[in-house]
Amino acid sequence: MQIRxxxxxxxxxxEWAMLELQGMVEVQPQFQDRLHNLKIGLLCRPxxxxxxxxxxxxxHELTGTKVPLKKPLLVLNKAKHTGEDVRVELEVIGIIRHxxxxxxxxxxxxxxxxxxxxxxxxxxxx
Amino acid sequence: MExxxxxxxxxxxxxxxxxxxxxxxxxxxxxxxHNDLILLELDQKLVPDILxxxxxxxxxxxxxxxxxxxSKTYAIKxxxxxxxxxxxxxxxxxxxxxxxxxxxxNYHDQQSAASVLKIAPGTMELVEIAPRxxxxxxxxxxxxxxxxxxxxxxxxxxMERENVGLYKWDDLIEKVQASNDELRNGLQALSAVExxxxxxxxxxxxxxxxxxxxxxxxxxxxxxFTSLNxxxxxxxxxxxxxxxxxxxxxxCVFGSKVEGGAGISNIWKLDERKVCVHFARETLRDGKRKxxxxxxxxxRKIPEGMQASFDMLEGEVLTERIGIETWIRAFRVSxxxxxxxERFSILFKERPKWEWKDLQPFIRDLNVxxxxxxxxxxKYTRRLxxxxxxxxxxxxx
Numbered sequence: 001m002q003i004r005x006x007x008x009x010x011x012x013x014x015e016w017a018m019l020e021l022q023g024m025v026e027v028q029p030q031f032q033d034r035l036h037n038l039k040i041g042l043l044c045r046p047x048x049x050x051x052x053x054x055x056x057x058x059x060h061e062l063t064g065t066k067v068p069l070k071k072p073l074l075v076l077n078k079a080k081h082t083g084e085d086v087r088v089e090l091e092v093i094g095i096i097r098h099x100x101x102x103x104x105x106x107x108x109x110x111x112x113x114x115x116x117x118x119x120x121x122x123x124x125x126x
Numbered sequence: 127m128e129x130x131x132x133x134x135x136x137x138x139x140x141x142x143x144x145x146x147x148x149x150x151x152x153x154x155x156x157x158x159x160h161n162d163l164i165l166l167e168l169d170q171k172l173v174p175d176i177l178x179x180x181x182x183x184x185x186x187x188x189x190x191x192x193x194x195x196x197s198k199t200y201a202i203k204x205x206x207x208x209x210x211x212x213x214x215x216x217x218x219x220x221x222x223x224x225x226x227x228x229x230x231x232n233y234h235d236q237q238s239a240a241s242v243l244k245i246a247p248g249t250m251e252l253v254e255i256a257p258r259x260x261x262x263x264x265x266x267x268x269x270x271x272x273x274x275x276x277x278x279x280x281x282x283x284x285m286e287r288e289n290v291g292l293y294k295w296d297d298l299i300e301k302v303q304a305s306n307d308e309l310r311n312g313l314q315a316l317s318a319v320e321x322x323x324x325x326x327x328x329x330x331x332x333x334x335x336x337x338x339x340x341x342x343x344x345x346x347x348x349x350x351f352t353s354l355n356x357x358x359x360x361x362x363x364x365x366x367x368x369x370x371x372x373x374x375x376x377x378c379v380f381g382s383k384v385e386g387g388a389g390i391s392n393i394w395k396l397d398e399r400k401v402c403v404h405f406a407r408e409t410l411r412d413g414k415r416k417x418x419x420x421x422x423x424x425x426r427k428i429p430e431g432m433q434a435s436f437d438m439l440e441g442e443v444l445t446e447r448i449g450i451e452t453w454i455r456a457f458r459v460s461x462x463x464x465x466x467x468e469r470f471s472i473l474f475k476e477r478p479k480w481e482w483k484d485l486q487p488f489i490r491d492l493n494v495x496x497x498x499x500x501x502x503x504x505k506y507t508r509r510l511x512x513x514x515x516x517x518x519x520x521x522x523x
Contacts, residue, residue, distance in 0.1 A: 002300050003183040005176060005193075013177060017140035017214040017240065019151065024210055035153045037233045040212075040242065043140060044148035053143075055151070073249060074176060075213070076164040090183060092176060094215065096165070098141070 005076070007092040016075055016094040019043070019055065021062055021102040043100075053100050059109050064102030072097050136217030139240040151212070152234045154241035156220050163213070165249040167205075172252075184303050192255070194305040199257045206248035213244045254495040257304030259312040260464050265293055265301060266318055266327045271372075273332040292324045315460075319375040328375065334408055336376045337401070339366055341429045351431060353384065356392040380404065402434040403442060407456060410443065414455035417445065441487035444476070459488050466492050470506040474522035479510075481517050 007013070031038055041057035055062040075094035081087045139149045168176065175181050175195045185191040193200045220243055268291025293301070302309060318325050343362050344351060356377065363373035380400045384393040405427040409420055428434045441459035445452055457476070463469050473480065473488055492502060503509065503520065511518040 001184070001186060004179060005181045005183065007177050007179050010177060014216045014219060015137060015141060016216060017137035019140070019212040019214070019242075020209050021212075022209050031232065035157055036155045037239075037241070038153045039232055039234050039239070040151045040153060042148050043143065043151050043240070045143045045145050047145040050145075071167050071169055072173060074166045074168055074173075075215075076166055078162040078164060090164075093163075093219065095173075096213075099211075100140070 003088055003090055005090045005092065009092065013074075013092060013095040016096045018073075018096050018099040019102070020099050021055070021064070022105075025057060053102075055100075055102055056109070057106070060106035061109055062102035062106050063104055064100050066098055066100045068098050069096065135238060136219075136240055137214045138216055140214055150234045150239040151214075152239040152241045154215075154220065154243040157241070157243060160244040163244055163246075165213075165246055167249050167251045169252070182299075184299065186301065189303065192258075192303045193252060194303075197305050197307040199255055199303060199305050199308060200252035201255045203251045203253055204248060205251050207246075211246040212242040213246055214240050215243050256464065256493045256495065257308035257312065258302065258464075259304055259308070259315075262298065262302045262304070262309070262312050263316060265291070265298070266316060266325060269326070270329040271319075271321060271326040271332065272329045273335060292326075294323050295320075295325065298325060317375075317379045319371065319378075321369075321371055328372065330407065330411075332372075333376065333379065334404070336363065336368055336372060337380060337404060339363060339368070340376055340380075341401075345430075351396040351398075351429070354381070354394040354396065356394055359394070396432075398432050399438050401432060402428055402438050406434075406439055406442060407458075410454070410456040414453050417452040417454050420454050441490075459491060462488065464492070466494055466502055466506060470522070478521055480520045482520065483517075485520055 025040060027035065027038070041055050044054045044056070046052060046054060051066045053064050053066060055064065073096040074092050075096065077091050077093045079089045079091065081089065140151075143149055172181075172195060180196055182194050183191050184194050191202055193202060298309060299306065302312075304312060313325055316327055318327050320326075340359060340363060343349070343359070343366070344354070347358070347362070349355070349358070354377070356374075359377060360370060360373040363376070364370055368376075377394050381394045381396045384391055384395050402424075406424050409415070409424045409427065415423075424434060442456065443454050444457040445454045447453075462472055469489065469492060473485070477484075489502065490499070494502060497505070506523060507520040508523050509518050509520055
């Protein structure tokens with residue numbers, strides 16, 4: 001079987017963004033079945049240093065940097081066509097050339113309400 | 127109301143975020159596992175190949191898929207991550223016109239945020255590998271072209287219908303995990319020839335008949351082995367009853383074109399080594415022989431004007447001493463697996479210990495990207511060298 005990797009974008013492959021952080025972002029139980037459009041956090045680019053970013057999730061702030069990927073990542077879409085026999089198509093739909101990497105532990109922000117122990121363990125949406 | 131420009135949402139909002147500004151990150155209206163979206167890590171130099179659609183994925187359902195460019199083959203390795211990797215598509219892709227259902231501070235509409243479509247569990251990486259050409263040999267050996275094969279078109283259709291080991295180029299790239307260039311080289315290494323659209327290896331006995339006829343014609347017509355005129359040679363072979371394709375193939379297998387001064391040369395020169403090796407193979411076809419009787423018969427078969435020497439048989443034969451006698455038998459590197467683990471296993475089954483000079487002809491063709499010959503020996507053999515001035519001996523690990 002041979003599958004040609006299709007690409008209709010030529011040289012103008014749409015660039016995707018990638019945020020990477022350690023651990024998991026947990027959604028508070030009351031939002032778990034209503035994820036769509038739910039705010040995860042706020043990504044800020046302070047003016048102080050050029051490639052520094054902060055990502056505020058709930059009462060926590062992550063600090064990270066934008067780094068170019070040594071090897072780019074292609075976003076491939078695998079499509080199955082069920083006709084007489086199953087045909088698989090692979091298409092390049094995007095490319096990722098940078099990631100914003102948050103590799104430090106989250107810093108707790110002073111919050112209005114005193115977080116309970118349970119809430120402190122999770123990164124909750126505001 | 128003004129429609130927000132595309133730079134303040136989607137991936138663009140993140141990629142072009144200006145100092146002193148911010149963008150909310152949300153779950154995409156279509157957020158989900160999206161198992162059909164795959165991240166493939168790619169060396170920068172391969173990106174143009176992908177963007178210009180020169181890359182294919184090859185393999186049967188029961189094989190690990192490989193990715194082939196025009197010239198190379200890569201294994202696909204899946205690499206997981208424990209980090210959370212948020213993927214944000216550009217605003218032009220994965221649009222949803224669905225309005226957010228909840229309008230409270232916890233939600234943002236897609237127009238003013240960058241939204242995460244998927245959390246990627248890992249990526250795929252490519253590792254360059256040697257093409258998997260053993261299968262090519264296997265496929266073409268199913269149905270070699272033989273002398274008694276006077277194929278009429280009807281027979282051919284029948285064979286095709288019955289699917290008896292006939293493969294076109296397009297069938298081969300469906301079945302063999304190798305890039306186009308590697309497949310072409312593989313076909314050449316097997317001395318395969320395209321006959322009526324099918325890639326075939328020609329039965330050695332049939333090649334033997336054609337070669338003998340060619341040599342015989344050379345003597346009759348007083349042709350020189352180093353200066354054979356293609357048209358003359360081929361036409362005489364055709365009049366002897368051989369198909370043109372096979373007559374040409376015989377020149378390709380046992381000779382090479384002489385570089386002409388200008389224009390395309392049609393002068394060929396027979397390769398002494400290839401002809402001599404062919405006759406050694408013929409001599410050993412029926413099994414092992416005593417060295418003296420082998421040498422005698424081999425020499426008798428060598429055409430006049432050619433010089434055979436035992437060195438030519440490196441990688442073709444094994445010799446062993448039984449009592450006071452030396453025996454020789456066929457053991458061809460070209461018949462061994464191209465997979466290093468399998469190759470060494472066959473070699474050590476054949477002989478538990480190998481001296482370097484004996485071993486080298488049987489492993490020098492192994493090609494493992496990223497692993498040198500020394501690396502191969504280190505990985506698959508144990509080296510024994512009792513003293514500095516003795517020859518090292520290699521045994522199984």
